[in-house]
Amino acid sequence: MTAMAPARTCTDLSFLLDHTSHVLRSRMAAALAEIGLTARMHCVLVHALEEERTQIQLAEIGDMDKTTMVVTVDALEKEGLAERRPSSTDRRARIIAVTEKGAEVAERSQVIVDRVHRDAIDSLPDDEREVLVRALTRLSREHLGTPVEAPQVVRRARQK
Amino acid sequence: MTAMAPARTCTDLSFLLDHTSHVLRSRMAAALAEIGLTARMHCVLVHALEEERTQIQLAEIGDMDKTTMVVTVDALEKEGLAERRPSSTDRRARIIAVTEKGAEVAERSQVIVDRVHRDAIDSLPDDEREVLVRALTRLSREHLGTPVEAPQVVRRARQK
DNA sequence: TATTGTTATACTCTATAACTATA
C-alpha cells in the first residue's frame, strides 16, 4: 500500500506527499533500472566522484546505514563501476573509487535523474513550478526538518 | 534510510518529496499513537463511518491489500472501536460497523490529523500555501498519477 | 467460475549485534 486516502480533512497533505513521492520514486527506479542502477547506486557514484570519500562518509550523505552501504558498494563493485581502495591516512577505512566505466554510467544516470525530475516539474503551469520547489525546500529545512524518531526496537542477541 | 541526497541535480524533487513525506508521516504516527491509533486505523474508521462499507471497499479506499485490511480490522475490534457484521445482501462480505467508542475516537483522531496538516501548511508564508497544495494536487492527479509497477515477485508455493 | 474474507507464510528491507582490524 502507499498512502492514506483523503477524509474530511481540510487538505490531505499526507496523501499528497505520500502519493507523489511514491509515484516519483517508482518512475525513478524504473528509469534507472534501464541502465542497471538503483537510486542508491546512483547516489553513491555521484558523491564518490566529487571527491575522495569513505564508505561511512557516503553513507551519511545518502542517509543510509553503514550495513546498507556495504550492500550498495558490493553491487557497484560487482558491476565494475567502483572499487574499494585502502585510505592512505586510515588503514581501517576504504575509499570508494569510481572506475572509468562507473564515471560514464554516472553521467548517464545523472541525465536520467534530471530528466525524470524535469518532466515532473515541467508538467506544472509556469506559476506553480518555482513556488512548489520553494515551499518544499522550506518545509524540508524547517517545519518538516527532522523526523520524530520511532521508539527503538530492542532486539535479542544473535544466535551463536 | 529515507531519501536520496541531492547531487548536481537541478532540483532534487525526489529528495524534497521523500523527505517531507517521511517526516510528516513520522509526525502523524506519533500524534495518532497518543490515542492508540495508526494512520490506517484512522483511515478505516473515518471511511467506515461515512456509509456502510465492506472490508474490500475500505481496503480499496485506503489502498491496502485485503490481508493488510484483516490485520487493521483485527486491531480495531480488539480496541472495541469497530465490529464485523454480516452484510445483509452478501453472505460472504463483512460490513465494518464503527462502535460508539470508535466514533468518539474518530472524531478526536480527525482533529489530530487536521492539526498536524495545518501546522505544516501554516509554517509556510501566505503566498506559498495555496500554490503548494494546488501543485501537489495537480501532480498527484496528472503526471504523478499512477506508479510504474515493479516487476511481479514470483513466489514459491506455501509449505504443506 | 469468480469473489470475500481468512490463515499461513515467503520475501524484501532495514538495522542491530557481534566481530576484526586499526586508531
Add this chain to the structure above:
DNA sequence: TATAGTTATAGAGTATAACAATA
C-alpha cells in the same frame, strides 16, 4: 576506549498462495 567495515540475522512490513464459504 572508540571507530570503519563486515557478516549474520532479527524483526517489521507486506503481499502471495491456498482455502472455505458463498455468489
